[in-house]
Amino acid sequence: MAILTNTKETTEENLQADLGLGRRENAKTQVRHFLADFARLEVEYPGIYPHIIERGEGVYVIDDQGRYLLDAGNHLGACNIGHGRHEVANRMAQQAERLEFSALDSGNSHDAVIGYAKKLAEILPIQDACLSFCGSGSEGNELAIKIARAYHGLRGESNRTKILSRVGSYHGSSYAAMTATGIDAFSAGFGPMCTDFASLPQPSHDRCTFCGDTDSCNLGCIDGTRRRINEEGSDTIAAIIAEPISIVQAVKIPHPEYWQQLHEICRETGALLIADEVVTGFGRTGRMFGCEHWDVYPDIMVMAKGITSGYMPFGAVAVTGKVNEVFHKNPLLHLNTYAGHPVACAAADVTLDILLRENLIANSKEMESVLRYELEKIAQTIPQAIRVSVIGLMSSIEVNVSGVKDIPRMVRRVRHEAYQNDLLVRVNPDSDRISAFFYPPLTVTKENIIAGIRSLEVAFNAALADI
Incomplete structure (x- = not known):
């Protein structure tokens, strides 16, 4: 160049x-x-x-x-x-010729989504992962929020409805995802926003509410998170949603102990931890998923973008086996016409192959x-x-x-x-x-x-x- x-x-x-x-x-x-x-x-x-x-x-x-x-x-x-991969285009074309579309509805499935779900589940940092598919990161975060609230409701904790997200975060353009986004510019003019959302401090190396403009982090954002949960009532929190590394205003790499402590807060309070891996997933940060840098295993993980490397709009939401158990008797009522689209699954499948094969x-x-x-x-x-x-x-x-x-x-x-x-x-x-x-x-x-x-x-x- x-x-x-x-x-x-x-x-x-x-x-x-x-x-x-x-x-x-x-x-x-x-x-x-x-x-x-x-x-x-x-x-x-x-x-x-x-x-x-x-x-x-x-x-x-x-x-x-x-x-x-x-x-x-x-x-x-x-x-x-990368762009222009003939291997991906050819696999998508072959899938389109065989089966271009069949909805995951009324007990019907197809080989493309079954095969890819198995392959993806095997690499996820989630215990006994179960998957649902969607068309984008916004849709994925929307579904993750629905799952978190429904999970607590089915366990008899209908008071747990609040979703906590961090200032300076970005989670999407649909309404719940936009409400969780911690940047006012993205919601300006579109109000009112969804209810039962609250903000947490963002870990940042400068202009930090707790550490000032120094590079010396005292993890005051974790103390601030605990205080905010106490203010809201720990028994009202459904989930905390966060990107492993925020990237909207700048790349903000958290303190090495931040994620472990945030995870511990979720365990203590009973809130689910949602990792928004839409940007950080599939190798972008030097690990398969961003949360793996800190050995954190979320309850719910949202993926998109790199899942197909942009060759098709696609996303996925993974939950632990523990979360999935709650829905065995009362399945989650969530229908997405193009969820698990066969051609998108083919693109995701070959994308993962290339990612691993070419190191x-x-x-x-x-x-x-x-x-x-x-x-x-x-x-x-x-x-x-x-x-x-x-x-x-x-x-x-x-x-x-x-x-x-x-x-x-x-x-x-x-x-x-x-x-x-x-x-x-x-x-x-x-x-x-x-x-x-x-x-x-x-x-x-x-x-x-x-x-x-x-x-x-x-x-x-x-x-x-x-x-």
């Missing part, structure tokens, strides 16, 4: 010459039926947006002008085995040191850089933009400059900071990382030059 050296001024005339006015109008026509906001981008970067991505190949996606872009975030953490989890762990070194190196060249966080192939670099009047515009500028340097990267605002996330497919090489981080450095320095 080359770094673009073209320093030509970004003007309307140059962009039209580079991209072609006809292409610009064609791209705008293609997305005119989308409920999406390209208007501000069009004003700031006339003639550029929307980008049209035509195909994928390994760690790259290719746009309609033939530009190869390292996909370090546009896949939202889904494409773990991609080991590569994720091995590339962690390369990614950390390169990010820490560019942090030295960006005066506003605050923090680098890396675990496996999930990383972020935080930059102070407190002197910027229009932070959302700065976010868009960094994205734009990265694209101009052959990099697709996620950039999010967080108060007086912006964070760039770098999480490429697990097939990434050392050379890919070096080139991608160099592009990110160029993007940041170009965007910050005007401050």
Whole structure:
């Protein structure tokens, strides 16, 4: 992946010459039926947006002008085995020819879901795992919350309805999942939210309510969690839902003792522990699942994204045998038309095969040191850089933009400059900071990382030059 050296001024005339006015109008026509906001981008970067991505190949996606872009975030953490895998496409096609769809309803099942459920259950850090399937992480977290409340209700504890989640978390866009999401921006304008939800403190290495801006953690967030449970009433808590590692505002790796203590709180209070592994699952952090870093075994686990590496929308919810026992006499009434979709199961099955056969989890762990070194190196060249966080192939670099009047515009500028340097990267605002996330497919090489981080450095320095 080359770094673009073209320093030509970004003007309307140059962009039209580079991209072609006809292409610009064609791209705008293609997305005119989308409920999406390209208007501000069009004003700031006339003639550029929307980008049209035509195909994928390994760690790259290719746009309609033939530009190869390292996909370090546009896949939202889904494409773990990389783009354009013929093996996956062929298996999906074969399944579609044999059985394209049959609902898991009225006592009917099919070979694709039976085989995959057995294979998945064998690798889960959950005792005697039982599975239900869905179409996304949001659906999975919604189902996990339903299971938690129904579990306690069937055990005669109908007062246990409260779901506790952490500030700064993200659990999805459907209503219960959105209510559990600990970032107000995601629910603004969509109220009222669901009832019987409460917030817990987020473990964070800086700007912590309990530890301040120091790197010295006293696990005050655990004490804060205990206090909040006491305030709510421990006998009213159905479950605590949490991501092993939060990734919305920045990659936030918790204190090594945090998860064990959170798990102990659940055991003490009788609350179920829901691990949201939607992003952290299937090798992203250098382990098969994020919670394995701390030897934690949740009662309920939610998976999506990397489960099919983005080749099909798919998700799964796993529960322990103990939780499942409660539903033997009173089955959970939860119907999802496309749950266990045969073609999605085929995609998930071959994705897992590739992940294990090609040792991609080991590569994720091995590339962690390369990614950390390169990010820490560019942090030295960006005066506003605050923090680098890396675990496996999930990383972020935080930059102070407190002197910027229009932070959302700065976010868009960094994205734009990265694209101009052959990099697709996620950039999010967080108060007086912006964070760039770098999480490429697990097939990434050392050379890919070096080139991608160099592009990110160029993007940041170009965007910050005007401050």
